[in-house]
Amino acid sequence: MNSGIDLQGTFINSLQDLGLPPGISKLLWMPLPMILMVIGATVGLLVLVWLERKISAAAQQRVGPEYAGPQGSLQAAVDGLKLIFKEDIIPAKADSALFTIGPILVILPVFISYLVVPFGQNLIISDVGLGIFLWIALSSVQPIGLLMSGYASNNKYSLLGGLRAAAQSISYEIPLALAVLAVVMMSNSMSTIDIVQQQSGYGILGWNIWRQPVGFVIFWIAALAECERLPFDLPEAEEELVAGYQTEYSGMKFALFYIASYVNLLLSAIMVTVLYLGGWESPIPLDRLAGWLGQPETNPILQVITASAGILMTLFKTYLLVFLAILMRWTLPRVRIDQLLDLGWKFLLPVALVNLLVTAALKISLPFAFGG
Amino acid sequence: MQLQYFLLAAAALFCIGVYGLVTSRNAVRVLMSIELMLNGVNLNLMAFSNYLDPAVIRGQVFTVFVISIAAAEAAVGLAILLSIYRNRNTVDMEQFNLLKW
Amino acid sequence: MNLAEGVQLVSFIILTVMMLGAALAVVLTPNIVYSAFLLGAVFSAMAGLYLLLNASFVAAAQILVYVGAINVLILFAIMLVNKREDFAPVKYAWTRKIVTAGVCGGLFLLLGTTIITTPWGINNTAAAGDEAIYILGEHFFTDFLLPFELVSVLLLMALIGAIVLARRDIIPDLIDVATGEDLKLPERPRELIPAGSVDADEVT
Numbered sequence: 110m111n112s113g114i115d116l117q118g119t120f121i122n123s124l125q126d127l128g129l130p131p132g133i134s135k136l137l138w139m140p141l142p143m144i145l146m147v148i149g150a151t152v153g154l155l156v157l158v159w160l161e162r163k164i165s166a167a168a169q170q171r172v173g174p175e176y177a178g179p180q181g182s183l184q185a186a187v188d189g190l191k192l193i194f195k196e197d198i199i200p201a202k203a204d205s206a207l208f209t210i211g212p213i214l215v216i217l218p219v220f221i222s223y224l225v226v227p228f229g230q231n232l233i234i235s236d237v238g239l240g241i242f243l244w245i246a247l248s249s250v251q252p253i254g255l256l257m258s259g260y261a262s263n264n265k266y267s268l269l270g271g272l273r274a275a276a277q278s279i280s281y282e283i284p285l286a287l288a289v290l291a292v293v294m295m296s297n298s299m300s301t302i303d304i305v306q307q308q309s310g311y312g313i314l315g316w317n318i319w320r321q322p323v324g325f326v327i328f329w330i331a332a333l334a335e336c337e338r339l340p341f342d343l344p345e346a347e348e349e350l351v352a353g354y355q356t357e358y359s360g361m362k363f364a365l366f367y368i369a370s371y372v373n374l375l376l377s378a379i380m381v382t383v384l385y386l387g388g389w390e391s392p393i394p395l396d397r398l399a400g401w402l403g404q405p406e407t408n409p410i411l412q413v414i415t416a417s418a419g420i421l422m423t424l425f426k427t428y429l430l431v432f433l434a435i436l437m438r439w440t441l442p443r444v445r446i447d448q449l450l451d452l453g454w455k456f457l458l459p460v461a462l463v464n465l466l467v468t469a470a471l472k473i474s475l476p477f478a479f480g481g
Numbered sequence: 482m483q484l485q486y487f488l489l490a491a492a493a494l495f496c497i498g499v500y501g502l503v504t505s506r507n508a509v510r511v512l513m514s515i516e517l518m519l520n521g522v523n524l525n526l527m528a529f530s531n532y533l534d535p536a537v538i539r540g541q542v543f544t545v546f547v548i549s550i551a552a553a554e555a556a557v558g559l560a561i562l563l564s565i566y567r568n569r570n571t572v573d574m575e576q577f578n579l580l581k582w
Numbered sequence: 583m584n585l586a587e588g589v590q591l592v593s594f595i596i597l598t599v600m601m602l603g604a605a606l607a608v609v610l611t612p613n614i615v616y617s618a619f620l621l622g623a624v625f626s627a628m629a630g631l632y633l634l635l636n637a638s639f640v641a642a643a644q645i646l647v648y649v650g651a652i653n654v655l656i657l658f659a660i661m662l663v664n665k666r667e668d669f670a671p672v673k674y675a676w677t678r679k680i681v682t683a684g685v686c687g688g689l690f691l692l693l694g695t696t697i698i699t700t701p702w703g704i705n706n707t708a709a710a711g712d713e714a715i716y717i718l719g720e721h722f723f724t725d726f727l728l729p730f731e732l733v734s735v736l737l738l739m740a741l742i743g744a745i746v747l748a749r750r751d752i753i754p755d756l757i758d759v760a761t762g763e764d765l766k767l768p769e770r771p772r773e774l775i776p777a778g779s780v781d782a783d784e785v786t
Contacts, residue, residue, distance in 0.1 A: 207619065238712030239638050246642040249650025253622055256657050260615060272661060275654050282650070299715070484702050487635070490598045492693035494605055494624075496686040501609035503682040506669050509614055509660055513621050516652065517605055520628050523644075531635040533702065535709040541640050542721045548640075548647050549733050553740030555652045559659040560747035566663045573669045 117231065142234045146223045153424075154371050158185035160428070161371075161435050168439040192367075195360035203357060204261040211258025212358070212365035218247040219373045226379050227301045229389050229419040240300040241293065244380060245286050248335060251369075252278040255344070255354050258366075262357035270353025273446060274344035277334055280453040281341075285331035287461035288324040291468040292317055292384050295479050305388030313392035318385040320479060323464045325385045327457055329430075332377040334453070337370060338434055340441040343449060378430040379423065386426045389419030487528035495521030508565070508572045512558045519551045594634055601627035618660050622653045636709035639718060 117138055124134035159174070159182050166173025174181030199205050222244045227233040237243060252275035259271020293299050295317070296307035308315050318325050334341040345353035355366050382388060395415050399408075444452065472479040498521060501514030523544045530540020566572055604623040611617045625648040632641035710717055722730045 207616075237638065238715065239642050242639070242642050242646075246646040246650070249646050252654050253619070253649065253657070256654065256661075257619060260657075260661070268661065272658065275658065279651060279654060484704065485697050486594060486598075487631070488697040489694055490601065490631070492690055492697065493602055496690040496693075497602070497605045497609055499689065500682055500686040504679050505609070507614050509656060509663070510609070510617060513608055513617060513656060516621065516648075516656075517608065517624065520624065520648075524628060524631060527632055527635045527637055527640065531637065531709060533705050535636070535705055536707045538637075538710055538714055538717055539721070541637050541714060541718060542726055544637075544640050545643060545718065546726075546729060546733055548643055549737060552647050552652055553737050555655055556744040557740050557747070559655055560744040562659060563662060563748050572663050575669070575672055 146226070146234055147220060150220065150223055150372050150375065151368075153375050154368060155185040155189075156428075157371050157375055157431060158188075160431065164432065164435045165439060168436070189364060192360055192364040197360040197362060198357075200263060200357050202263045204263065207257050207261035208357075209362070211254050211261055211354075212362045212369070214254030214257060215251055216254075216365045216369040216372075218250040219369050219376060222247045222376055225301050226376070227305060227383060227388060228423050229416050230302065233302060236300055236302050238298075238300055240298070240302070241289055241304065241380070241384070242299045244376075245282070245289060248373075249278070249282055251373075258358070259354040262354070264357050266350045266352075267354050267356050270344045270350045270356070273350075274337065274354060277337070277341065277343060277449060277453075280450055281331040281334040281457070284327050284453065284457035284461040285335060287458070287465055288321075288328040288331065289384065291321055291324045291461075291465050294465070294468055294472060295320065301383050301388070305383055305390065308387045309390050310394060312390070312394045313387070316385065316387040316390070321385060321464070321468070323460065324468075325381070327461050327464065328384065329381060330452075331457060332381060333434060333437070334449070336374045336377050338374060339438040340443050341449060342443065343446055346443060374431065374434060375427065378427040378434070381430055382423055382426040389423045391418060391422050484528055484532040487524060487532075491521045491524035491528065493521075494518075494524065506574050508562050508574055508577070509559075511574060512555065512562070515558075516551060516555065519547060519554075523547050590634060593630070597627045597630040597634070601631070614660055615657075618653065618657050621656065622649050625649045625653060636711055637714060638712065639715050 120138050120141075121131070121134045124137060125131060129137075162184065163173045163181070174184035177183040177187045199208055224234045225237060225240050225243055227236075239246075255274040255278075256271045259267045259269075259274070262268070292304060296304045298304065298307075304317075308317055337344050344350070345355060350356075355363060358366060395418060399411055399415075468479065495518050498514045498516075498518030501517065502511055505511045505514060526540040526544045526547070528540075530538050530544070534540060562572065565577060569576060601624055604620045604627065607620045608617040608624060611620070625644060628648070629641040629644040632638075632644060
């Protein structure tokens, strides 16, 4: 198997050539991908916010942000700057400790989850065996932060928003995990790298979406609900709850919620890409193309090209899904809380269970196609 | 790193749980103390699994069982608590003397 | 002691202090909401300790089930029954506390001496690590199959039991027993509170 570009090995080797001991050079490598990933997530967030505002504007026949930067593309950065300079208000009757910890608890798990996001065979911070399960486990920490900030705000709307967020998050975690389980069953591994590997080789035809169409739909609905996107944005439904758990927040603490929700949307889109759309694989298998052109797999230029193509493909698919999410935001009306819970428990959960069972049966009967 | 450190930590956690279980008057805190005790037991099992049985890891199997039982216990316990709260309008353990006689 | 062991020891100390401190606070703080959030800290520290014990799967399961489900459930229950009530003082409550503390301290001493004096047969085989997931799966479907299935039935029972217990009172008159067709259990409607009424008990 072509292992592709190996930045870590190259970096450590070159440092050792400079005369550093191996332990130190590994230690020097460790923070680099993390910093890169945090920067990448933040830039992705800025792009995402700009896209959301532009596409929303287009959906409503407006122009949208225009003045900050070309086509208003710096609008999100400017907004961030404004939020940094805003006064950080803690309401008088609020519980200041919990009020401060809440947003941190909301944003931390999202950024930690980027540990398992793969952009290529070796372009991942840490290929832990748990992979996708780590993401599911970490995303279940978020409702605690939401409940905490909802409670600490000492405001009815905030508390209701926090409770709704927690209820929604617990309910939709189950179908989400069951949909992931079906994919994990097919690839015999929870590692994100292995899940993409199992889809590779046949271009677009090998992707999981053809083998798991039901799972894809369940996962997408559940992921939207986990991210609290419309049509599932009940915790912050403006018409009912002012702004839900964010009502009392201002300045950077509000920005933390804002960043967390958008980075989480980006993360969910990436996970859909990894699980169902072949991750960094191109629709036409690049390895074979290179093989026909007579290039060896170890050719360094080819490796750089495939690695960048992988990153570009992942981002392209991710932003396509984000575009879909934004379109859904302006197309679908918000569901009521009882409809939301009915959809989760009475429809998605049984369907996800049946999907899991069918996948298991197909895996036994058709082992060549469903990863026996 | 030694097995004994983990076992001592687990024993301390268990004892804290017992103390909370007996002295708490809020019924929710009693449930939380039970969770603490279960966690102490879990830590014990995991330490044994890693130090005495690292290849077969039966301790981890039992920990997973304990975790699922704890989930069931929490759900039923809190449901009972809610229905008691509706009937007696309090969560004070001293007031729950329905089954005394 | 090499670097890896030093890091392990330091993280063990940090996690243990965090776990025991948070656990003590869970039991001792007067504010029940704080103790519920601190319980989450205890669970997270436990997950960290599991990682030190080479059990990444159980650590993730701990986060998922304990922090993500049980702790949220407890918080929900607190928010539902959170009434600022002052418990009526009980006579000799302090004796109970002292006696319990003594018993717990004694229990800890007893356990501690047992732990330290017992010669443990440490097995130095390499830990399973990431393979642990596969080994766990094998256990569940071979030698621990019966308990595994029993746990699944127990979870189903707990699910149904919790729903039955937690719903509002059922009105027996409205259930049509004769036909048996209507399988719905009508709930007693909640009394409506007029807007603007201040009920000191309900407002927290």
